[in-house]
Amino acid sequence: MSVATQRFGQTTALSQLLLGATLGFGMTFWDAFLALTIGAVLLNAVAITVGVIGQREGLSTAILSRWTGFGHAGSAMLGLIIALSCTGWFGVQTGLAGAMLAGVAGVLPAPVWSLLFGIVITVIAAYGVRWMAWTSYVAVPAFLLLLLYLVLSNVNDVGATFNSPPPGSSIGMLTAITLVTGSFIVGAVISPDLTRFHRDERDVVKQTVLGITAGEWVIGLAGVVLAHGLGTTDVVGVISASGGWIGALIVITAVLKINDWYLRSASLGLVNFFDAVFALRISRTQVTVIVGCAGSVLAAAGIAHQFSHFLALLGVVFPPVTGIMVAEYFVVRRWRNEIISTRPHVPRSAPSWVPATVLIWPASTVLGEVLPFGQASVNSLVLAFALYVCAGRLDLLRMRTRRATNRKVVEEASAA
Numbered sequence: 001m002s003v004a005t006q007r008f009g010q011t012t013a014l015s016q017l018l019l020g021a022t023l024g025f026g027m028t029f030w031d032a033f034l035a036l037t038i039g040a041v042l043l044n045a046v047a048i049t050v051g052v053i054g055q056r057e058g059l060s061t062a063i064l065s066r067w068t069g070f071g072h073a074g075s076a077m078l079g080l081i082i083a084l085s086c087t088g089w090f091g092v093q094t095g096l097a098g099a100m101l102a103g104v105a106g107v108l109p110a111p112v113w114s115l116l117f118g119i120v121i122t123v124i125a126a127y128g129v130r131w132m133a134w135t136s137y138v139a140v141p142a143f144l145l146l147l148l149y150l151v152l153s154n155v156n157d158v159g160a161t162f163n164s165p166p167p168g169s170s171i172g173m174l175t176a177i178t179l180v181t182g183s184f185i186v187g188a189v190i191s192p193d194l195t196r197f198h199r200d201e202r203d204v205v206k207q208t209v210l211g212i213t214a215g216e217w218v219i220g221l222a223g224v225v226l227a228h229g230l231g232t233t234d235v236v237g238v239i240s241a242s243g244g245w246i247g248a249l250i251v252i253t254a255v256l257k258i259n260d261w262y263l264r265s266a267s268l269g270l271v272n273f274f275d276a277v278f279a280l281r282i283s284r285t286q287v288t289v290i291v292g293c294a295g296s297v298l299a300a301a302g303i304a305h306q307f308s309h310f311l312a313l314l315g316v317v318f319p320p321v322t323g324i325m326v327a328e329y330f331v332v333r334r335w336r337n338e339i340i341s342t343r344p345h346v347p348r349s350a351p352s353w354v355p356a357t358v359l360i361w362p363a364s365t366v367l368g369e370v371l372p373f374g375q376a377s378v379n380s381l382v383l384a385f386a387l388y389v390c391a392g393r394l395d396l397l398r399m400r401t402r403r404a405t406n407r408k409v410v411e412e413a414s415a416a
Helices: 002-011 015-025 031-059 062-067 071-105 110-126 129-154 173-189 201-232 237-238 247-277 284-301 304-316 319-332 336-341 356-372 376-393 407-415
Strands: 349-351 402-404
Touching: 002 129, 002 173, 002 201, 002 247, 015 031, 015 173, 015 201, 015 237, 015 247, 015 407, 031 062, 031 173, 031 201, 031 349, 031 376, 062 071, 062 247, 062 336, 062 349, 071 110, 071 201, 071 247, 071 284, 071 349, 110 129, 110 247, 110 284, 110 402, 129 201, 129 237, 173 201, 173 237, 173 376, 201 237, 237 247, 237 349, 284 376, 319 376, 349 376, 349 407, 356 376
Parallel strands: none
Antiparallel strands: 349 402
């Protein structure tokens, strides 16, 4: 139940509400429902497939990638990208919450509130999954109740929005699906960070489908209704005007239940980075505190908002990661026997780097973006999968040396 609640909390975020409002402004309710459903199916496919690998091996995404096509060097780069992305988004959302708290409280400037709020989340994440679970137990139902209040208090006739025309410029179905998949593709790719706590593969499937699908439907469609009822995509403005602390609590609960996971994934990525590059053993808790303080300072300084486009660009590189990991683990199996034969421990060594992956990863990212058809995230994922399988069949997956695994670092990070 604790894992399921946190999984649902990841997809019931403020970003999904903004996504729904964007779709609702340019689509009918039922067209938006179809786009959200198709996007959820694609996200479920990615999250379940890579999530099953995490559940079987009990390892985080960055560490698992060592034996699923990336080697030490590739996993270090992946861990660093995960850390940058998650820390950046932590700063952006903490800054949003700080601004809302400053406006409601009327005392202390927004940077101070951002710093204080960031420190609270850092403490929660540093204490581990149990604290994060209890945070989700409170924040998830509170956010849903507040969201229901927001819709009912601002939309006079909810039923009429089901058949009303879109209030803004039309959005095509393919564009809408792209927006839906892009909104959570990073969360889907790093699913092993959470699914490694599942008891079995059935739990991975059940909780992923429930969390992602219900999250897209409930939160996304609430945004659609708001856009139709009010004729605007400015959901944050509606929240701000909805009534003092009610609006602030909506933002706080939305940010609280996902920002702790941003910190956790960032810390796991950095632990792997320092182990892979410097063979340095560092504490996940200490890294969490450092990353949380850095993200809080970024939020207080307002710098994080300047990185939004850069953070979105980082999100483009994640889909091929899933394609490569799935191709290696389920099809090519170049290093799968090593990781399976040593369960529940990790192998004593891993390839230092895999030249083919160094080429396939960026090539799939670029081609997925420039192809004139399909959806960019899906294109790059499929291309990475196909290219890696071809490289395996042609015996091009030659590793460059082996490197000993710091098993204490890996196993402590996995148990944390």
